[in-house]
Each structure stands twice: as structure tokens, then as C-alpha cells.
Amino acid sequence: MSLDVDIRHGQGDFTLHAAFRSEGRLTALFGPSGSGKTTLVNAIGGLIRPSEGRIEVNGRVLVDTRRGIFVPKHRRRIGYVFQEGRLFPHLSVRQNLLFGRWFTPRDQRKASFDAVVDLLGIGHLLTRRPATLSGGEKQRVAIGRALLADPQLLLMDEPLASLDEARKAEIYPYLERLRDEGGVPIVLVSHSVAEIARLATSIVVLSEGRVRASGPAAEILMHGNLLPQPDRGEAGALVETRVAGHDEVYDLTYLEAKGGILTVPRLPLPMGAHLRLRLRARDIILSLHAPEGLSALNALPAIVVAIDEPDGAGVDVALDCAGDALVARLTRKSVETLGLAPGLPVHAIIKSIAFDQEALARMPPADEL
Numbered sequence: 001m002s003l004d005v006d007i008r009h010g011q012g013d014f015t016l017h018a019a020f021r022s023e024g025r026l027t028a029l030f031g032p033s034g035s036g037k038t039t040l041v042n043a044i045g046g047l048i049r050p051s052e053g054r055i056e057v058n059g060r061v062l063v064d065t066r067r068g069i070f071v072p073k074h075r076r077r078i079g080y081v082f083q084e085g086r087l088f089p090h091l092s093v094r095q096n097l098l099f100g101r102w103f104t105p106r107d108q109r110k111a112s113f114d115a116v117v118d119l120l121g122i123g124h125l126l127t128r129r130p131a132t133l134s135g136g137e138k139q140r141v142a143i144g145r146a147l148l149a150d151p152q153l154l155l156m157d158e159p160l161a162s163l164d165e166a167r168k169a170e171i172y173p174y175l176e177r178l179r180d181e182g183g184v185p186i187v188l189v190s191h192s193v194a195e196i197a198r199l200a201t202s203i204v205v206l207s208e209g210r211v212r213a214s215g216p217a218a219e220i221l222m223h224g225n226l227l228p229q230p231d232r233g234e235a236g237a238l239v240e241t242r243v244a245g246h247d248e249v250y251d252l253t254y255l256e257a258k259g260g261i262l263t264v265p266r267l268p269l270p271m272g273a274h275l276r277l278r279l280r281a282r283d284i285i286l287s288l289h290a291p292e293g294l295s296a297l298n299a300l301p302a303i304v305v306a307i308d309e310p311d312g313a314g315v316d317v318a319l320d321c322a323g324d325a326l327v328a329r330l331t332r333k334s335v336e337t338l339g340l341a342p343g344l345p346v347h348a349i350i351k352s353i354a355f356d357q358e359a360l361a362r363m364p365p366a367d368e369l
């Protein structure tokens with residue numbers, strides 16, 4: 001999968017100038033309201049014609065203003081999923097799903113109806129009308145309809161924004177399966193760091209119509225100063241772990257990271273299961289000595305790798321924990337008091353609150369690590 005974008009587009013007082021390349025299976029477009037996310041999605045989907053530039057998906061040129069190329073939207077083979085499912089109310093779920101196929105020439109139909117229904121877990125809904133579905137079920141049907149049109153790219157513009165937390169939690173595992181098994185690259189617009197930390201393999205951060213940063217999700221999320229101001233406290237490391245055991249007496253689960261064993265409240269997972277943890281920078285404190293007499297269960301030895309430019313009173317300190325990259329958000333004062341400098345050995349104390357269920361997600365296959 002590859003998505004190459006280098007476009008300029010003016011609308012009213014706003015100018016979008018977006019240049020990035022993504023090879024991720026799920027690229028999240030992230031940025032504050034008005035930063036240009038929807039404009040960018042619309043340019044990729046062919047709903048607007050950029051004033052200048054080039055868009056290429058999997059090597060296929062969709063837009064190249066210099067060469068006069070503009071593939072119209074119905075020829076792009078791009079699936080769209082909007083915030084609200086936009087299903088046809090008078091059709092059953094089965095008919096809604098099949099509707100997606102009508103626009104794909106018969107000889108290009110590859111997606112199997114049964115496989116898509118199975119992937120999204122909607123087999124029991126096929127005879128129902130949209131009005132009888134929950135918000136999460138409607139979105140799964142909308143995704144199924146888009147997939148059955150055999151798109152070469154799926155654009156999702158805040159598909160979960162109208163759902164409450166419980167419905168989001170219900171749909172995340174399906175989006176993860178879609179990302180890992182669906183075979184169709186996805187571009188997802190999202191406002192939520194928790195959501196992109198869970199789903200994204202690559203992230204493009206937009207601010208005032210410009211790309212502030214783009215790259216692999218784990219790298220971008222490490223750097224609070226790349227995120228919009230209100231989200232900086234959400235920055236942190238993504239760490240891949242494996243269930244190493246359970247403690248039945250205290251109801252705990254042991255997770256093996258590169259740097260050591262982490263202890264979390266009991267998880268309903270088998271031994272050996274892989275888990276991606278998000279360790280927020282603000283949930284990590286540093287000590288020069290191995291901690292004693294602390295209620296926090298998790299402390300790992302680490303080496304200071306780099307100290308970021310200060311951002312107000314706060315500073316991000318990058319750590320190497322036996323090969324796992326972590327980041328701790330400290331005050332400038334603490335950095336000075338502890339005498340932190342690259343190469344210094346420290347202990348990273350991870351407050352156990354960082355391991356809430358919501359922070360746990362299924363690990364993507366090894367090729368993304």
C-alpha cells in the first residue's frame with residue numbers, strides 16, 4: 001500500500017498544502033478542527049479538484065495537475081464511510097450491502113459477500129432494516145457496503161464520532177480485523193489520540209492546512225510537541241508485550257516487554273497472547289535509584305536517550321528500555337534536579353493507572369513492528 005500526496009488547494013481564506021507519503025495499512029489523519037482533514041480526504045476521494053499537485057494511490061495516479069490528469073470520483077474505486085452510516089432506510093441490511101456491488105464491473109468483483117459479512121460480524125443482521133440497528137451495527141454495515149464495491153482504498157471520515165464509548169469499544173476489534181485481514185488500505189480521520197494509538201499504523205498530523213508531521217504511528221505518538229496542544233498529555237510510547245502469566249491470588253496478569261515484566265490487573269487473555277500497550281509520557285516518572293516502598297508495581301531500568309526541547313514547564317525525556325522506546329514527561333525542574341543527560345541510567349516508574357483496559361489493544365502482525 002502506498003499513498004503519495006502533494007497538493008495545494010485554496011477554499012475561501014483557507015489553503016491546504018499537504019505533502020506526505022504513507023505506506024501504512026491504516027493511515028490516520030489527525031489534527032484540530034479546521035486543520036484541513038476533510039478537505040484532504042475529499043481531494044483523495046475526488047470530491048474536490050485540488051488547485052495544484054499530485055495524488056497517487058498504490059502507484060496509480062489519480063491527480064496530476066501538471067499533466068492534466070484528474071480521475072473522476074466514480075473511477076477511483078475508493079470506498080467512503082462517513083460519520084453517520086448513510087444506509088438506505090427502506091432496504092434490508094443484505095440489500096444495502098449488495099448495493100455496493102452494483103457499481104463495480106462484474107469482472108472486477110473480488111470481495112466475497114460471505115467473507116465481508118464474517119469479517120464484520122453482521123451475519124445475524126442481514127434481514128433487518130437500518131432503523132432497527134445500533135449505531136455501531138450501522139457503521140459495520142456501512143463499512144461492509146464500501147468493501148463490497150472492491151475499493152482500492154477506504155476513506156473513513158470520523159466513522160465513530162457519533163458513537164458513545166461502549167459502541168466504539170464494540171467496533172474497534174472489527175476495524176482492527178479490517179486493517180489486518182481486509183487487504184484494503186484505510187485512511188481514517190480521527191480526533192482521538194486513544195483511537196489512533198489503537199488503530200493507526202501511520203499518522204499524518206495536520207495543523208492549519210499544513211502537515212506538521214507524518215510517519216509510523218509509534219514514532220509520532222512519542223512526541224507530544226507534534227500533537228495539537230490539548231492532546232499533548234496523551235503522547236506516549238506503544239510497547240509490544242506478551243502475556244507471560246497470571247496471578248490468581250491477587251488477580252493480576254504479567255506482561256513481558258523487552259525491558260522486563262509489567263504487572264497489570266487480570267486480563268482475560270491466554271498465555272502468550274500479544275498485546276500493544278500505550279504508556280503515556282505523563283504516567284511515567286523517573287528515579288535515579290531502584291525504587292523501594294512504592295505502591296506502583298512497575299519499574300523498569302532504562303537509559304536516557306535524549307531530552308526534547310522544553311515546552312513550557314514540561315520536557316519529554318526519551319528512554320531506551322532494553323530496546324523498547326519509552327518517553328517520560330517531566331518538569332524542567334525535575335530534569336535539572338536529577339541531572340538527567342543522555343546516557344544516564346535511570347528507573348522508569350510506570351504508574352499502574354496507565355494500564356487501563358482501554359489502553360490495551362490487539363497487537364498488529366509482526367511485519368508492522
Ligand SMILES: Nc1ncnc2c1ncn2[C@@H]1O[C@H](COP(=O)(O)OP(=O)(O)OP(=O)(O)O)[C@@H](O)[C@H]1O
Pocket residue numbers: 011012013014031032033034035036037038039040
Ligand atoms: N467550501 C468551502 N469554502 C470556503 N472555506 C471552506 C470550505 N470548506 C471548508 N472550508 C474551510 O476550510 C478549512 C478546513 O476545513 P476542513 O473541513 O477540511 O477541516 P477539518 O480538519 O476536517 O475540521 P473538522 O475536524 O472540524 O471536521 C476550515 O477553515 C473551513 O472553514
